[in-house]
Amino acid sequence: MATRGRPRRAEADAEILQAALAMLRAGGYRELSLDEVARRAGTAKSSIYRRWSSKAALAAEIVRREVPAPEGDDLVQAFDALLNGSMGGVVASLIGEAQESAETRAIVLDLLAPYRHAGDDLLGGILFRRLLSQ
């Protein structure tokens, strides 16, 4: 079977996600670069934008894949695990970027929606400590 120079769409998406995850793990959100993701995935940058509107949108999808939405009742515990787990720094950075970008704010609201039934006051202490820990 002939192969083309660039992988098909589903394969390209998987490569993009894998490359972006590796970059997030190595250097956090600040070091995530869509140019570098495209290079590592062997795709054009336009292939990223075909599916994700921004670096924030791509990072949020990775957070969702790494930390599945909570299913049980303990949303406070789940939120704590989200913010203090391996993707906690990425979530904190997205919340930070949301202060300057309405698009990122919408992405973050969507990402955190499953947790908000716990109530903002209950989640707030966790957020406060995560964002302002030394």
Added chain:
Amino acid sequence: MATRGRPRRAEADAEILQAALAMLRAGGYRELSLDEVARRAGTAKSSIYRRWSSKAALAAEIVRREVPAPEGDDLVQAFDALLNGSMGGVVASLIGEAQESAETRAIVLDLLAPYRHAGDDLLGGILFRRLLSQ
């Protein structure tokens, strides 16, 4: 009395603070530019850095001047007033920047220190809503 082309240090600082406050009021933290502050204040940019280490440090001083540290017992109310008052957007932006900058994080921790005796859980709900409101 002879005047010099540039105001003396105390005068220059006052001009810098005035120009930066006007910019924060007009366009928020994102629009604050030290180049533009220097231009409006009629000073060199080095005059800003002589006293403030960064844009964040200058903005934090303005927040302190606009919103004096709480004196009474109701720190939760004071924190709510800080985050939802005229400087609330600036504080939110500083917290956002703190996710990517250790220096800004130290500035924010210092700025919020007077409120933290209220307890992170009590302040957290206010922070959560301020950072993640639509």
